[in-house]
Amino acid sequence: MSTSFNTEELAAAPAPRNRTVQGLVFRSTGRWVHVKAGKEIVRARVRGRFRLRSQGHTNPVAVGDKVSLQIGTDGTGMITEIHPRTNIVSRRAAGRRVGKEQILISNVDVVWIVQSVTLPCPNAGLIDRVLVAVEAQGIQGGIALNKMDLGAGAMLDEARILCSRYEQLGYPVMQVSALTGAGIRAFGTMLKDKIGILTGPSGVGKSMMINALDPSLTLRTARVSTKTHKGRHTTAHTELYWLKGGGAIADTPGIREFGVLDVEPWELSHHFREFRRFVHDCRYAACTHDHEPQCKVKAAREAGLISKERYCSYINILDSIHAGDADVGR
Ligand SMILES: Nc1nc2c(ncn2[C@@H]2O[C@H](COP(=O)(O)OP(=O)(O)OP(=O)(O)O)[C@@H](O)[C@H]2O)c(=O)[nH]1
Ligand SMILES: [Mg+2]
Ligand SMILES: [Zn+2]
Known part of the structure; x- marks a missing residue:
C-alpha cells in the first residue's frame, strides 16, 4: 500500500467511521480482548451471539484466535467473526x-x-x-x-x-x-x-x-x-x-489442576505415545489396559518398556475419566 497521499484525495475521502480489520487476539481479560491488527492494537468487546454460541466455554474468544473486528469511532472494536481454529488447548474451568x-x-x-x-x-x-x-x-x-x-x-x-x-x-x-x-x-x-x-x-x-x-x-x-x-x-x-x-x-495463570476433557476410556492409551505400538495387539479391541487379561500394554510395562510412573499416571487419569471427575491434578 502506498504511504503517500494526495491532499485532494484525502479531502474527498469519507472520514474513517466503522472499519473492519483482521487481527490476532493477544490478551484476554474477560470482558475485553486485545487484538493486534497489523501495527494497530485494538481493545475489543465480544458480541453476545458468540457468548450464546459457545455455551460450553467460559471464554468464547481466546488468546490465539484470528478474528475480524469492526472498529468504531471511539477506537474500540467489536469482534464480528472468529476464524476457524486449527486447535485449542482447554481445561475444565x-x-x-x-x-x-x-x-x-x-x-x-x-x-x-x-x-x-x-x-x-x-x-x-x-x-x-x-x-x-x-x-x-x-x-x-x-x-x-x-x-x-x-x-x-x-x-x-x-x-x-x-x-x-x-x-x-x-x-x-x-x-x-x-x-x-x-x-x-x-x-x-x-x-x-x-x-x-x-x-x-x-x-x-x-x-x-x-x-x-x-x-x-x-x-x-x-x-x-x-x-x-x-x-x-x-x-x-x-x-x-x-x-x-x-x-x-x-x-498464563498458574493451574491448580488440569482436567482431561472429551477423552473416552478406550482412547486414552492412544494419547500416551509410548503405549501406541502395543495397544492394537491386546486380546480385547476395547482394552483399557487396566484389568483385562492378555493385555500387551501391561506386558510392556512388566518388561520395562513402559515406565512405572507413566503407567501409574495412565491409571490415575483412566480412573478420573471413569469417575466423571477428570479435574484432579495429580
Ligand atoms: N531461584 C530461582 N527462582 C526463580 C526462578 N524463576 C522464578 N523464580 C522465582 O519464583 C517465584 C515465582 O515466579 P513467577 O514467575 O511469578 O511464577 P509463575 O509461574 O509466573 O507463577 P503464577 O503467575 O502465579 O502462575 C518468584 O519469586 C521468582 O523470583 C529461577 O530460575 N530460580
Ligand atoms: Mg506468572
Ligand atoms: Zn490392553
Missing part, C-alpha cells in the same frame, strides 16, 4: 463454572509445560495430563524445567531422571534458570517463529522465564510461600508476547 471448558489458547504450535526443580517440586501427574490434551489435539509438547540453580544432591538427581524420562519419549526438555539465565538462550531458539504457551502450576517461574527471554519485559512475579511451597497465582490473565528473535510466547 474450576470453581463455580464447573463443567464448562476454559480455552487457554488456540492456534498454537507448541505447549511448554513448565515445572521447577523445587519450590514447588515437579508434578509428573500434571505433566502427563497436559500431554494427553496436547497429543489429543496433535500439538507439539515440551517440558521446561526451571530453577535449575536451586537443584542440588538428590533433588537434582530426581529432576534429571524426570527429564530423561520425557526425553526418551521424544519430547523436548529444556533445563533453564530464569534467575541466572542458564539455558534461556537455547530455550529462545526453540521458540523461534512459533506461537507457544507456557503452562504449569503457580510459582514455577513462567512469568520470570518470559522476562528472561526478553529483558525489556517486566511481567509481575511473586515469591513462593516457603511454608506451603505454593505460588501466589500472580498472573491473572493470558497474554502473548512477541519475541525479538521471531515468534511469540503466551504467559
Whole structure:
C-alpha cells in the first residue's frame, strides 16, 4: 500500500467511521480482548451471539484466535467473526463454572509445560495430563524445567531422571534458570517463529522465564510461600508476547489442576505415545489396559518398556475419566 497521499484525495475521502480489520487476539481479560491488527492494537468487546454460541466455554474468544473486528469511532472494536481454529488447548474451568471448558489458547504450535526443580517440586501427574490434551489435539509438547540453580544432591538427581524420562519419549526438555539465565538462550531458539504457551502450576517461574527471554519485559512475579511451597497465582490473565528473535510466547495463570476433557476410556492409551505400538495387539479391541487379561500394554510395562510412573499416571487419569471427575491434578 502506498504511504503517500494526495491532499485532494484525502479531502474527498469519507472520514474513517466503522472499519473492519483482521487481527490476532493477544490478551484476554474477560470482558475485553486485545487484538493486534497489523501495527494497530485494538481493545475489543465480544458480541453476545458468540457468548450464546459457545455455551460450553467460559471464554468464547481466546488468546490465539484470528478474528475480524469492526472498529468504531471511539477506537474500540467489536469482534464480528472468529476464524476457524486449527486447535485449542482447554481445561475444565474450576470453581463455580464447573463443567464448562476454559480455552487457554488456540492456534498454537507448541505447549511448554513448565515445572521447577523445587519450590514447588515437579508434578509428573500434571505433566502427563497436559500431554494427553496436547497429543489429543496433535500439538507439539515440551517440558521446561526451571530453577535449575536451586537443584542440588538428590533433588537434582530426581529432576534429571524426570527429564530423561520425557526425553526418551521424544519430547523436548529444556533445563533453564530464569534467575541466572542458564539455558534461556537455547530455550529462545526453540521458540523461534512459533506461537507457544507456557503452562504449569503457580510459582514455577513462567512469568520470570518470559522476562528472561526478553529483558525489556517486566511481567509481575511473586515469591513462593516457603511454608506451603505454593505460588501466589500472580498472573491473572493470558497474554502473548512477541519475541525479538521471531515468534511469540503466551504467559498464563498458574493451574491448580488440569482436567482431561472429551477423552473416552478406550482412547486414552492412544494419547500416551509410548503405549501406541502395543495397544492394537491386546486380546480385547476395547482394552483399557487396566484389568483385562492378555493385555500387551501391561506386558510392556512388566518388561520395562513402559515406565512405572507413566503407567501409574495412565491409571490415575483412566480412573478420573471413569469417575466423571477428570479435574484432579495429580
Ligand atoms: N531461584 C530461582 N527462582 C526463580 C526462578 N524463576 C522464578 N523464580 C522465582 O519464583 C517465584 C515465582 O515466579 P513467577 O514467575 O511469578 O511464577 P509463575 O509461574 O509466573 O507463577 P503464577 O503467575 O502465579 O502462575 C518468584 O519469586 C521468582 O523470583 C529461577 O530460575 N530460580
Ligand atoms: Mg506468572
Ligand atoms: Zn490392553
